[in-house]
Amino acid sequence: MAKTKRAIISVSDKSGIVDFSKELASLGVEIISTGGTYRLLRQNGIPAVEASEATGFPEMLDGRVKTLHPNIHAGILARRDIPEHMAAIAEKGIEAIDIVVVNLYPFKEAVLREGATLEDITENIDIGGPSLIRAAAKNYESVAAVTHPDQYPEVLEQLRAFGETDLRLRQRLMAEAFVATANYDSMIALKMHGEFSGGFPRSFPIPSEKVEDLRYGENPNQSAAFYREPFTPGTTVAGSEQLHGKELSYNNILDLDKSLDIALDFERPTAVVMKHTNPCGLASADAISEAFRTAYDVDPLSAFGCVICLNRSCDMQTAEMISQYFVEAVICPDYEPGVFELLSKKKNIRLLRTNSPIAPSRRHREYKMKKVQGGLLVQTDEDVPISPENLKAVTKRTPTEEEVRALLFAWKLAKHVTSNAVVYVKGERAVGIGAGQMSRVDSAKIATMKANEPTQGSVMASDAFFPFRDGVDEAANAGVTAIIQPGGSIRDQEVIDAANEHGMAMVFTGCRVFRH
16 A cells, blocks of 8 residues: 555544644645544644635535535545556546544434434434545545544554555444444434334344443353443443452443342332342332341342442441341442442442432333344333232232231332242342242242241242232242233133132232243
8 A cells, every 4th residue: 555645534522633644744645634633733833725625616505515525435446456447537637535533413413412313313313424434434445534532543553654544444344334324324323213113123223332342241151241232321331430450340330230220110118139130139118228127138149249229319327237138239220428438448349320310210212122043033122010990809808908008018029020920029139039940839848948037927929920829829938919810811711719718818920020
């Protein structure tokens, strides 16, 4: 490749662009620029040619058309190894462009801006920028496509050393350029499909921004990274701030997400104790310290190395209890004075702050996705509200008001436990949790076995119907007085009869909350 002679620079994110451009100019690179970038360079004494001068055609349509011109694009796309290409641009007086430095209009920021109209958002759909990037990336054998300020140092290093960029760098820049335009188009597609269409698009756009590389994946032999979606509102792990501790692991993030998902269902002070994507403790109380103490004591053996979510700021009383245990991570809206100093004495505990409330009003329903070999499963995140009014009592005995409150609490817990899920609850606290079994009766047995207090007088929730009466019989042996379940089995009557035999109350929700 010949010595680098010309660059076009047009950036929305102007971080580092003045220093980068000064260095280019000092190396004898001619700079073509546009709009605000051109004015910034000239204000800083950097020689630059305005795009309209290079094209011989003025900007028009309020700046919508600036670089969409053969004098620009032919200079980028001409193959240096094809004499006919070089002769063609020479005949038209077009000079080759060796570096394209472009980042795109802030579409994401326009969408997230409070009060932004659809017209505002549409005006921030970049046209010329992606065209320049794609042209440079396509002709990577001759042109460097620079799309992020982080790339400036390496480009300058090579220009200083060799007067040009090498092929390996241009190949890497090309790959990153197509990622940048693909993600940008995905953001636009997702926003506009949500605005004007319905259902599932023909091809599913997944825009994302890397948060960080992770130490490893589920196991040390797997590499991993964490990405956030650009438009997700509400309270999320991706939008939280890590204040202290080791880097988050892949498994930490899964547990933090699941614990936050549960806490977002509750208004009263609530603590979630999470282990391996299943809750091993859950409780609500008048104070967050009481909720934590109760939740941790549900299954203290399993809680070793847990993740904790509090839907209130962590106070000193709660922190003093947490500090007594081995805890992987804590996530909560904030930490009261002195709490951070206490907990951060533990070198490795990860402390996260959501900086926003953890409450049902802060939940955002979005598509749920699972990658499978060669494909992607996508589903809506529907949740049918269950209240005392839409419970269907199917047994001779109807549940008492106290039982109804406990049943609804149990239902909120069961829908977050991996199926087959069976949970026992007293009041506003979990008593026993049975998860992830191939047989529902085995989950009921495990819930009894895991209970750290007598199960007599508890209520049961099941995330799907009972296929046989054996699960109800197991609940009766545990002293369960009332059951909440979806119903819908061909053996519903057999199951209802079993509940009647044991003097239990049973209600149907008509809604399955199975989590595979």
